[in-house]
Amino acid sequence: MSANNNYKEISIGEFNRSKILNAAEKEFALHGFKGARVQQIADRAELPKTNVLYYFKSKESLYLALLEDILRLWNSRFDEATVGDDPAEVLAHYIADKMEISRCRPDASKMFALEIINGAPNLNAFFKDQHASWMAGRVAVIKQWIEQGKLVATDPYYLLFNIWATSQHYADFSVQINELRGKPMTRNDFAEATNNLVKLILTGCGLSVPIEFE
Amino acid sequence: MSANNNYKEISIGEFNRSKILNAAEKEFALHGFKGARVQQIADRAELPKTNVLYYFKSKESLYLALLEDILRLWNSRFDEATVGDDPAEVLAHYIADKMEISRCRPDASKMFALEIINGAPNLNAFFKDQHASWMAGRVAVIKQWIEQGKLVATDPYYLLFNIWATSQHYADFSVQINELRGKPMTRNDFAEATNNLVKLILTGCGLSVPIEFE
DNA sequence: CAAAAACCGGACTAAATGGTCAGGTTTTAC
DNA sequence: GTAAAACCTGACCATTTAGTCCGGTTTTTG
Numbered sequence A, B: 001m002s003a004n005n006n007y008k009e010i011s012i013g014e015f016n017r018s019k020i021l022n023a024a025e026k027e028f029a030l031h032g033f034k035g036a037r038v039q040q041i042a043d044r045a046e047l048p049k050t051n052v053l054y055y056f057k058s059k060e061s062l063y064l065a066l067l068e069d070i071l072r073l074w075n076s077r078f079d080e081a082t083v084g085d086d087p088a089e090v091l092a093h094y095i096a097d098k099m100e101i102s103r104c105r106p107d108a109s110k111m112f113a114l115e116i117i118n119g120a121p122n123l124n125a126f127f128k129d130q131h132a133s134w135m136a137g138r139v140a141v142i143k144q145w146i147e148q149g150k151l152v153a154t155d156p157y158y159l160l161f162n163i164w165a166t167s168q169h170y171a172d173f174s175v176q177i178n179e180l181r182g183k184p185m186t187r188n189d190f191a192e193a194t195n196n197l198v199k200l201i202l203t204g205c206g207l208s209v210p211i212e213f214e
Numbered sequence C: 001c002a003a004a005a006a007c008c009g010g011a012c013t014a015a016a017t018g019g020t021c022a023g024g025t026t027t028t029a030c
Numbered sequence D: 001g002t003a004a005a006a007c008c009t010g011a012c013c014a015t016t017t018a019g020t021c022c023g024g025t026t027t028t029t030g
Helices: A012-035 A038-045 A049-055 A059-073 A087-104 A106-117 A125-147 A156-172 A174-181 A187-204 B012-035 B038-045 B049-055 B059-073 B087-104 B106-117 B125-147 B156-172 B174-181 B187-204
Strands: none
Touching: A012 A038, A012 A049, A012 A059, A012 A106, A012 B012, A012 B106, A038 A049, A059 A106, A087 A106, A087 A156, A087 A187, A106 A156, A106 B012, A106 B106, A106 B156, A106 B174, A125 A156, A125 B174, A156 A174, A156 A187, A156 B106, A156 B156, A156 B174, A156 B187, A174 B106, A174 B125, A174 B156, A187 B156, A187 B187, B012 B038, B012 B049, B012 B059, B012 B106, B038 B049, B059 B106, B087 B106, B087 B156, B087 B187, B106 B156, B125 B156, B156 B174, B156 B187
16 A cells, blocks of 8 residues: 555554543543543554553643644634624624534533633634734724624624623533423524524624524 | 530530541542542641541541532522512522622532532432523523513523532633633622623523613 | 564453442540 | 440551653654
């Protein structure tokens, strides 16, 4: 087997590393950093524990590798929005992006939630600064929208918090949601919940809902 | 000292039990069941570890005692609302009640969140049934409101999920919120956030906001 | 094909952890 | 005042845990 065959070449190392990352995401999402067990990560990855520690030198470095991956998920089109854009379009797509993460990467969302609930001990100063300046930029744009009368006066912080809260809830609290609904959320249910949420937030902000979310 | 003095009589046992429960709530809220350490609970309560295990026979029984307490917090006036009530009033107060819990009992909220994220392994069938039937009742009332035209057509499940998500977010994600706002939420900030949230949700449902939340 | 690099995994270790025990002191009840 | 009940805690134990070690096998590279 060499590089020029039909299937994407993937080394044993890459393959195992990815099995470990997947297993670890699940375990950390269930039990948090302190509660997760290396042995259980190994079991879930179907590898001996020593092998996990061969690829990642410690439980902590495995956790940090995952966390870094997850933070990249947060990027979205909203990052580059400016006052010239249509707030209804931008916010609707931002909400939809967030819902899509909850649907496709619920464990990533849960892991992040646990990290925050834990007091964010592994989010370093660099990330916090970056996050804070992202926030400042987004808040500024929202304020400009309000000044231009494109948006009803509302606190930009609370608006963003509410968007995060509702969209992430579908991942973090999926167990409760499924229990109460009596059935798991399908792709269609997610589409419905997304439209519902877009409508709630946009209407709540005095915006009209883009047709694609009706 | 006897029962007839000025200060409320409280036995050593009651006093220590409560110190332990407070300390444990904090630790479980930070690290979840598996991640929390009995020694750290003891340290936080300023008692030797053996003393903690004197009052609660195991880490698990301490956890369960707390969880039971916390589930009682969920009771609210909304539980008894009927189709005859005004949805705007009822929902606004329900949201305000939830926000009040996030302000006063953030660790209880976090502990519950961790339990759910963990897959709710300690919520027994009895509680789940009770919760499901509460939900069914509330969904029915909301549907009646919609039928009577008191409320715009919306999915009652998603509506409740959104209320929980947003209100609990202020407790569960307080670390992120404080980091981004640059300062902790004061009582006044909570009042503001509550009014903001009531406005968002009620407006989103086509209801007008009761004056007390303006 | 040969050497180097990458990979594998059983046996082990040191530390941490939940929990027990037993002998004490303090508080309560009569 | 005294006996019972409640409370306290240092010493200890069995188990679990993250992480190491090291002799092997497999894969890659030239």
